[in-house]
Amino acid sequence: MTLAPETTDLLVQLRLTDGWFTVCDLNRLLPGRGVAALLPDGTQAALFRDRTGTLYAIDNRDPFTGAAVLSRGLTGTHGGRPFVASPLLKQRFDLATGQCLDDESVRVTAYEVRARAVTAAV
Amino acid sequence: MSTDQSTIVLVGHGMVGQRFLEALAERGLTATHRVVVLCEEPRPAYDRVALTSYFSGKTPDDLSMTDLAFIEEHGIELYVGDPAEAVDREAKTVTARSGLVVGYDVLVLATGSYPFVPPVPGKDATGCFVYRTIEDLLAIEEYAKTATTGAVVGGGLLGLEAAGALKGLGLTSHIVEFAPRLMPVQVDEGGGAALLRTIEEMGLSVHTGVGTQEIVTDGEGAVRGMKLSDGSELATDLVVFSAGVRPRDQLARECGLTVGERGGIAVDEQCRTVSDPHVFAIGECALAADGRVYGLVAPGYEQAATAAATIAEDEAAFTGADLSTKLKLLGVDVASFGDAHGTADGCLDVVYSDSRAGLYKKLVIGRDGTLLGGILVGDAEAYGTLKAFTGSVPPVSPESLVLPAGAGAPAQLGPAALPDDAVICSCHNVTKGTIRGAVTDHQCVTVPEVKKCTKAGTGCGSCVKVLGQLVTAELEASGVEVDKGLCGCFGQTREELYEIVLALRITSYQELLDRYGREAARGGDGCEVCKPTVGSIIASLAPAIGASGYVLDGEQAALQDTNDHFLANLQKNGSYSVVPRIPGGEIAPEKLIVIGEIARDFGLYTKITGGQRIDMFGARVEQLPSIWARLVDAGFESGHAYGKSLRTVKSCVGRTWCRYGVQDSVRMAIDLELRYRGLRSPHKLKSAVSGCARECAEAQSKDFGVIATSSGWNLYVGGNGGATPRHADLLAQDLSDAELVRLIDRFLMFYIRTADRLERTSTWLERIPGGLDHVRDVVVHDSLGICDELEALMSAHVAGYRDEWAETINDPEKLARFVSFVNAPDTPDPVVGFVPERDQMKPDLPLLSIGHRPLEGTSQR
Ligand code: SRM
Numbered sequence: 001m002t003l004a005p006e007t008t009d010l011l012v013q014l015r016l017t018d019g020w021f022t023v024c025d026l027n028r029l030l031p032g033r034g035v036a037a038l039l040p041d042g043t044q045a046a047l048f049r050d051r052t053g054t055l056y057a058i059d060n061r062d063p064f065t066g067a068a069v070l071s072r073g074l075t076g077t078h079g080g081r082p083f084v085a086s087p088l089l090k091q092r093f094d095l096a097t098g099q100c101l102d103d104e105s106v107r108v109t110a111y112e113v114r115a116r117a118v119t120a121a122v
Numbered sequence: 123m124s125t126d127q128s129t130i131v132l133v134g135h136g137m138v139g140q141r142f143l144e145a146l147a148e149r150g151l152t153a154t155h156r157v158v159v160l161c162e163e164p165r166p167a168y169d170r171v172a173l174t175s176y177f178s179g180k181t182p183d184d185l186s187m188t189d190l191a192f193i194e195e196h197g198i199e200l201y202v203g204d205p206a207e208a209v210d211r212e213a214k215t216v217t218a219r220s221g222l223v224v225g226y227d228v229l230v231l232a233t234g235s236y237p238f239v240p241p242v243p244g245k246d247a248t249g250c251f252v253y254r255t256i257e258d259l260l261a262i263e264e265y266a267k268t269a270t271t272g273a274v275v276g277g278g279l280l281g282l283e284a285a286g287a288l289k290g291l292g293l294t295s296h297i298v299e300f301a302p303r304l305m306p307v308q309v310d311e312g313g314g315a316a317l318l319r320t321i322e323e324m325g326l327s328v329h330t331g332v333g334t335q336e337i338v339t340d341g342e343g344a345v346r347g348m349k350l351s352d353g354s355e356l357a358t359d360l361v362v363f364s365a366g367v368r369p370r371d372q373l374a375r376e377c378g379l380t381v382g383e384r385g386g387i388a389v390d391e392q393c394r395t396v397s398d399p400h401v402f403a404i405g406e407c408a409l410a411a412d413g414r415v416y417g418l419v420a421p422g423y424e425q426a427a428t429a430a431a432t433i434a435e436d437e438a439a440f441t442g443a444d445l446s447t448k449l450k451l452l453g454v455d456v457a458s459f460g461d462a463h464g465t466a467d468g469c470l471d472v473v474y475s476d477s478r479a480g481l482y483k484k485l486v487i488g489r490d491g492t493l494l495g496g497i498l499v500g501d502a503e504a505y506g507t508l509k510a511f512t513g514s515v516p517p518v519s520p521e522s523l524v525l526p527a528g529a530g531a532p533a534q535l536g537p538a539a540l541p542d543d544a545v546i547c548s549c550h551n552v553t554k555g556t557i558r559g560a561v562t563d564h565q566c567v568t569v570p571e572v573k574k575c576t577k578a579g580t581g582c583g584s585c586v587k588v589l590g591q592l593v594t595a596e597l598e599a600s601g602v603e604v605d606k607g608l609c610g611c612f613g614q615t616r617e618e619l620y621e622i623v624l625a626l627r628i629t630s631y632q633e634l635l636d637r638y639g640r641e642a643a644r645g646g647d648g649c650e651v652c653k654p655t656v657g658s659i660i661a662s663l664a665p666a667i668g669a670s671g672y673v674l675d676g677e678q679a680a681l682q683d684t685n686d687h688f689l690a691n692l693q694k695n696g697s698y699s700v701v702p703r704i705p706g707g708e709i710a711p712e713k714l715i716v717i718g719e720i721a722r723d724f725g726l727y728t729k730i731t732g733g734q735r736i737d738m739f740g741a742r743v744e745q746l747p748s749i750w751a752r753l754v755d756a757g758f759e760s761g762h763a764y765g766k767s768l769r770t771v772k773s774c775v776g777r778t779w780c781r782y783g784v785q786d787s788v789r790m791a792i793d794l795e796l797r798y799r800g801l802r803s804p805h806k807l808k809s810a811v812s813g814c815a816r817e818c819a820e821a822q823s824k825d826f827g828v829i830a831t832s833s834g835w836n837l838y839v840g841g842n843g844g845a846t847p848r849h850a851d852l853l854a855q856d857l858s859d860a861e862l863v864r865l866i867d868r869f870l871m872f873y874i875r876t877a878d879r880l881e882r883t884s885t886w887l888e889r890i891p892g893g894l895d896h897v898r899d900v901v902v903h904d905s906l907g908i909c910d911e912l913e914a915l916m917s918a919h920v921a922g923y924r925d926e927w928a929e930t931i932n933d934p935e936k937l938a939r940f941v942s943f944v945n946a947p948d949t950p951d952p953v954v955g956f957v958p959e960r961d962q963m964k965p966d967l968p969l970l971s972i973g974h975r976p977l978e979g980t981s982q983r
């Protein structure tokens with residue numbers, strides 16, 4: 001039997017305090033739409049992919065309503081910066097920094113995120 | 123720190139103190155002076171105005187107004203938790219509690235206020251609190267865990283806010299107010315009555331006209347109740363005193379500075395104390411030169427800027443401030459401006475009051491017709507305009523300014539009618555003239571530019587709406603072409619985009635954006651305004667332009683508003699509602715049973731809607747496919763309750779059963795609903811069919827309504843229920859079945875083609891040039907020669923219709939999107955919870971809306 005390394009699909013990973021956390025296959029992220037992920041500590045992250053393929057991740061909880069729904073908002077570009085608009089009351093959040101664009105005093109956590117080819121032995 | 127620098131000492135690091143430090147930094151004074159701050163509280167300055175938002179999830183860190191990098195960068199020495207205890211004005215030193223002694227050249231007192239606690243027996247019992255600092259809130263929160271009832275002494279602004287917070291903490295809450303009404307300072311009797319009704323409806327108990335005489339305690343000294351001045355006793359476990367504030371002028375008194383009779387450190391127009399040129403006082407501790415102590419943050423900020431300017435040897439003066447306020451208090455609009463209580467000689471009141479609806483509007487008018495002030499409760503829409511007219515004679519009669527639309531003559535008073543010296547933004551004292559100047563002399567062409575240029579609208583935000591109207595009016599007047607573009611991404615209107623998509627058969631949003639978007643937006647990701655708008659245009663035209671008619675296909679999925687993307691309506695806690703179509707409102711018992719069984723099996727809340735069908739609420743996202751699998755199996759289809767598309771065609775029972783009926787209204791309603799189901803449009807579409815002129819189906823309140831006549835059908839268009847009701851206009855009479863359908867086809871397609879985004883047929887009909895007559899010309903007389911095309915577009919839609927839920931449950935790739943978590947598809951979202959309500963359940967929301975009072979302008983829409 002030969003042992004050939006083979007590259008499987010790209011996996012999306014989030015940077016948490018204790019290292020990279022694998023969330024899902026990259027192909028689960030539609031350009032322009034988000035998904036929610038459950039983190040080991042029970043909190044939630046919202047992951048997005050824009051049309052150029054860049055990935056973003058912020059906290060999934062909408063600070064204005066308390067509901068965990070930011071992953072379900074519409075995304076866009078404002079002044080060259082990527083954002084998501086909360087599906088509930090429409091406040092926009094910068095995807096790269098988590099800063100709310102409609103209320104300076106509000107910010108949600110932003111996570112570092114990457115796509116990694118994971119090599120598996122066949 | 124070099125010793126030859128002179129020293130500024132600030133006592134008190136509250137909101138105004140922090141603003142003072144920023145003003146020092148802006149003027150470069152932090153570089154030339156040693157700045158020392160003594161801060162009493164255990165944390166640096168935070169946003170006291172937003173204090174209550176702690177109960178809706180903000181942490182003390184979120185509330186912080188102090189950026190430690192700012193403090194460090196400017197070399198400010200900040201002593202947290204170390205209050206000033208004494209001032210020696212001769213030696214020019216301040217001694218702090220820790221023993222620290224600092225010499226000053228300039229001393230600034232910004233010690234704020236303390237809550238006034240009436241001297242009643244038992245006021246210090248365990249369970250008595252005040253409402254001023256984060257520490258107060260933490261203590262209240264902790265104590266509330268063991269309490270079931272709470273009472274607030276004081277029904278003013280802060281008292282109501284505190285009571286809302288107690289209710290949010292799960293306590294039965296009472297408000298005890300000595301005055302005969304709530305918010306006695308801001309509103310008058312009528313306003314208080316309107317407010318009372320609304321507050322009581324929220325489940326808070328209000329006791330007005332009674333004083334608190336004693337706090338009753340148990341054996342251990344903990345609060346058990348209150349004795350009131352009318353002899354009654356109120357059982358409660360917790361008391362919050364919110365009976366006003368008093369300036370903290372103790373330190374100043376002790377070092378011999380002059381204080382006012384009723385407190386407050388007396389200062390001149392430069393905010394310098396009248397007794398000592400080396401000492402300033404700003405914020406709530408100061409008695410301003412106009413003899414007032416200001417309890418709002420905006421005047422304090424102005425004082426901070428004045429003091430900093432004076433220290434920098436610049437000219438500045440604080441001569442008084444406007445106390446107009448507009449608040450959303452527990453969700454109720456409350457505004458007062460100018461001489462709200464009508465204290466001027468011989469002035470008259472114009473009042474509109476509907477206390478059942480919680481509405482109260484009063485204008486105070488001078489003898490010569492000058493608008494002097496007013497109070498608005500329940501609906502403060504007109505606040506911005508009215509405030510700006512204060513001091514002048516409005517160009518229309520005062521009555522028409524307060525009457526609700528529809529009653530008498532509603533006046534649309536544009537800001538164009540305002541005089542140039544009218545103050546538009548009272549936070550920054552910006553007049554209409556200055557704003558016009560920004561547009562004409564400084565070439566500002568957008569609201570953000572004008573805000574930057576004039577500072578208008580950057581305070582409380584309540585003037586932004588009027589500001590926008592003014593900027594547009596000014597641009598139009600000066601011949602500048604006003605940007606009527608859809609959004610920041612497209613310079614075209616929705617109508618223009620529709621024409622482009624149809625003519626060029628563009629089926630991709632990205633292609634449209636990259637070819638026709640504004641230069642800067644091309645290649646980007648668009649925005650939340652144009653994506654659903656273009657998504658809707660493509661969906662309306664799908665069969666004609668060769669796009670997929672299925673809104674979750676390919677790129678289209680990314681354009682849909684969140685509701686369309688999950689084919690269900692998002693509810694406040696993140697769960698969804700499910701509404702199957704019930705055409706014409708007619709349903710067989712078997713199907714009713716299926717709905718009942720599904721709701722029971724999935725634990726959903728059910729309700730008969732205002733649209734003659736049944737809504738099931740509380741489905742989690744991952745339950746939607748299984749619910750729909752059963753619904754589709756039983757022959758149900760999507761009701762598109764989530765879409766900007768046809769909702770329902772309501773019907774009355776009609777000729778079949780009713781003794782008056784002249785046509786079969788149920789059959790016609792079913793036919794129309796099935797014909798137009800799934801049709802995406804600029805806004806939702808509603809319809810109804812009544813079997814005779816008695817109009818039991820309320821067809822005249824619909825976008826297209828049909829009323830039977832003995833010889834056919836009358837078609838009415840442009841009706842609306844909702845926020846701004848409008849009776850539909852008669853478009854054509856005595857139509858046959860076929861004529862009726864053909865006319866509706868044309869009407870709808872013409873509307874879809876020319877309306878703006880989110881414009882119902884009612885507003886569209888009133889906006890488009892020529893109005894109803896023009897529409898009649900186009901769709902009845904075919905004046906534009908487009909009726910064939912309109913009909914063809916509609917037939918293509920009808921032929922291409924497929925049920926989107928049936929399509930979705932048969933597509934595994936689409937179904938994979940219906941999960942709470944991409945990495946844990948079977949784990950339900952733990953934030954979605956429910957509690958019992960009557961015989962069913964309702965969302966369990968941890969302390970959200972109640973007690974949260976965003977100032978107008980802090981959140982958009
Ligand atoms: C469920 C229902 C209330 C009920 O329990 O009866 C309802 C619920 C909602 N209505 Fe409504 N409306 C419902 C009948 C109505 C009616 C009565 C009718 O259709 O005869 C009206 C007045 C008629 C009209 O539209 O002209 C009505 C006027 C509105 C409006 C104001 C529209 C306007 O032009 O002023 C809105 C806001 C909007 O669409 O922008 C609205 C918006 C909403 C939304 C979608 C608000 C939202 O964005 O979350 C609600 C969500 C429903 C959900 O989650 O399922 N709803 N709404 C009714 C559903 C009917 C149905 O079977 O589809």
Ligand SMILES: Cc1cc2nc3c(=O)[nH]c(=O)nc-3n(C[C@H](O)[C@H](O)[C@H](O)COP(=O)(O)OP(=O)(O)OC[C@H]3O[C@@H](n4cnc5c(N)ncnc54)[C@H](O)[C@@H]3O)c2cc1C
Pocket residue numbers: 133134135136137138139160161162163170171172173174204205206207232233234235253254255280283370373404405406407416417418419420422977
């Ligand atoms: C719940 C709540 C809601 C409010 N809502 C609004 C609103 O909607 N709009 C509005 O305009 N205003 C509102 N206000 C009022 C607003 O918060 C005050 O006007 C503003 O905070 C005044 O700022 P200040 O710096 O003068 O006083 P503060 O913010 O009270 O700061 C004074 C600081 O000085 C400290 N201090 C006192 N003595 C000493 C000493 N000897 N040594 C050192 N430090 C000392 C105090 O501990 C305090 O931290 C609200 C207030 C509260 C409590």
Ligand code: SF4
Pocket residue numbers: 774775776777780781782783784787812813814815816817818819
């Ligand atoms: S509208 Fe006329 S036909 Fe229909 S139920 Fe009412 S009375 Fe009967």
Ligand code: FES
Pocket residue numbers: 546547548549550578579580581582583584585586
């Ligand atoms: S009035 Fe303009 S920002 Fe407050």
